[in-house]
Amino acid sequence: MAASTVDHSALKVNQAGIILTILVAFAGSAFSVWFELLIPALAVVMLLGTWRPDLALFKQIYFNFLKPRGIVKPRVVEDSPVPHNFAQGLGGVFVVIASVLLPLSLLLALAVSLLVAVLAFINLAFGYCVGCQVYFLLGRTGVLKQA
């Protein structure tokens, strides 16, 4: 058993933040190109949060604002943060791809971003983390060394 704990409410807030940002970028892109900039900004937020969890913007909103005010109740469970971080990093890579596609094809950039939002929604609503399954498969095939 993993001895570490993870606050699943922080993960949920993080997923909700990712979904909301992508939806605003998606809807806003019909009105102004400035909204499209939310996609590269999200890529930075996701990758920064993967590299240094204390810099994860949405999690910090949860820990410093939502949790202390009782807006979102904590749900700390015995869990390993590693697969969740991996999943966020994988999502971040996809958002980077979407960012690179932005000047080339808005259609493809939005489609890739929406795909990330769909995967985040599946995790938020059903607790099924696709990125965590990728992490498991990489471990099972020996590509990624897991404890």
Place this chain on the structure above:
Amino acid sequence: MSFEVQAAALGLTGAAVGLAAMAARVTAWRARRHAVGEVGTPIAGEHPSLREPYVLYFTTEQCSTCRLLQEPALARLAAPVRRVDAIAERELAERFAIFPVPSTVVIGSDGAAANVNYGFA
């Protein structure tokens, strides 16, 4: 102002999600076809000739769905459950073509897999 690009992006994403869901179903169907009938390993200390049906439960140390959903469900089962670390016991995981965790395999009294569930069941 036009929503053509947004509508096309929605369609493209929907198609990609649909294809991915179909691919997952086909993968599970193929894996199940491969796994059903494969022989399990007896629970430690059990006499091979006195087998009763049991459940092989594939998990990993870092699987939170396993801990939060699958383990409470398995705790309500009357049948014995053998916990298998799908990464540490790779050969056994490959035998039953385990691709997501949690996965459960029902081993019948003949020692062969009678049913395989990929994902939380």
